[in-house]
Amino acid sequence: MHKLVVISGDGIGREVVPVAVEVLEKLLPNLKTVKAEAGWDCFQRHGAAVPEATLQALRDCGAGLFGAVSSPSQRVNGYRSAILQMRQALQLDVNLRPVRSWPVVSAKQGVDLIILRENCEGLYSGREHLEADGVAIAERVITRDACKALALRTLEVAKARNARRITLVHKANILPLTCGLFRDTCLEVLEGEGWAAQLDERLVDLAALQLVQQPEAFDLIVTTNLFGDILSDLACHWSGGLALAPSLNWGQGIALAEPVHGSAPDITGSGRANPLAAILSLALLLRYRWLDEDNAKRLEQAVESFLQQEGRADFGVDTTRVVREGVLAAL
Template sequence: MHRLCAIPGDGIGREVVPAALDVLKKLLPNVKVEEAEAGWECFERHGEAVPESTLARMRDCGAGLFGAVSSPSGKVPGYRSAILTLRQALDLHVSLRPVRSWPVTSPKAGIDLMILRENSEGLYSGREHWEAEGVAVAERVISKAACQRLAQRTAEVAKARQARRITLVHKANILPLTCGLFRDTCRDLLMGEGWGDVLDERLVDVAALQLVERPEAFDLIVTTNLFGDILSDLACHWSGGLGMAPSLNWGDGIALAEPVHGSAPDIVGSGRANPLAAILSVALLLRYHWREETLATRLEAAVQRYLETTGHLDFGVDTTRTITQGVIDAL
């Protein structure tokens, strides 16, 4: 039996997670769903953004769906982002973020790429300190072990996708130690796995330009934590924006699906939240963690049929309900 820890989080997370669960239950009627808390509002209630009980439930279930998190714009004593805490505490060391053309929402056809982002370290390691008055320092952590794990997962995804191109994205000309270690470690492992013929590399600024100019030229993009965060948000424009941007935080024997969008406090309770990013995140969980390739393909095909049939998305008061039911009907 499949077990899933549902963590709605903040804002519209409490709207899109139930929608995605309704779709999942159509595909897997016997899935056992257990709910847990995390997020800014959880911190306000309990003094911690991710209670130990949530981490324990995630480990016990082995799979989860996270909604969205609200975070303060400034430092709050004792608070650290819930999703960063989940990624690091559960060792969800790789993030998969696909970008593809969809009917209605995409401004360009023919795009089907995936960004594989190192998910555990880099500038998101949380190492910040004051060096002197008026001088703050953040430490960027890049380890050979984390790069090897990312490259190994890249080889696995490349085999499943029959990848035509793998692009390492870095800034080794300016950061020769950290980005150099990332590039060389990933390149050596991928070449050793037989992917040398389709392997290339780009500086991150050039990659950003080319993602705007010719996104269809990319297949797999492999990069560090911060670069992956920025490039995936840029690239999701071609899917139709953050409302169409799914992701999977992927560890060893554990995974957490997560729509890329935020908590959208301005539309909470209005019924206007687009659940497709959460629904498509479930498809990633099905394919890569639960190894339910047939069900994942069915779900993505249902989203495709729904968008083709409806011909438009009207973000009115019944958006969440209407889209969810439309996908269920298309299954």
């Protein structure tokens, strides 16, 4: 039996997650769901953005879906982003972000790439301090173990999709110690497993330019936490924007599916929230955590069929309902 921890989170997370779960239940009639809490609203109610009960539920089930998180732009004592806490506490050390062309909604056809990024370290390690009045310091943490874990996950994905190209993205010319360690560790692992012929490198600024110019030239992009966060949001333009941007936070024996979009307070409750990113995130959970390629493809094909039949990129004021009904019908 498949078990899924359902964490709606904040804002439109409470609107898109139930739709995604309903779609998954159609594929997996015996799915068992466990509701849990996390996010800014949870922090305001309980004083903890991620209660220990939520972490334990994820450990017990080994799989989860997280909807969206709101985070204040200024420092709030005791609060840290819920998704960052879950990534680090559960050692979800790899983030997987596919970008592909879809019918109607994509600005360009022929794009099919995956961005794999380290998910717990870098400038998101949480190591910040005030050194003096008007001087704030953030520490960029890169470890060999985390880079090796990322490279090993890259091997899994590269073998599964028979990757034609693996591009390491870094800034080792400016950050020779941190980016240098990332680059050298990934090269050692990937070359050692016979992938030297498929490997190339890009400095992050050039990679950003080329993702705009010729995204179809990329296959797998492997990079550090902050660089991957930015590049994947840039690249998702080619798949139709954040509304169709899924991701998977991937650890050992545990994974947390997460649509990339935020809590979108400006449209919360309006019916305009698009659940496709949440639905597609569950396809990643099926493929990479539950190793159920057949149902992952069925889910993605249902989304493709829905988009083709709908024939429009904007689903109007009833987006949530239109997408729900359309994808369920396509299944």
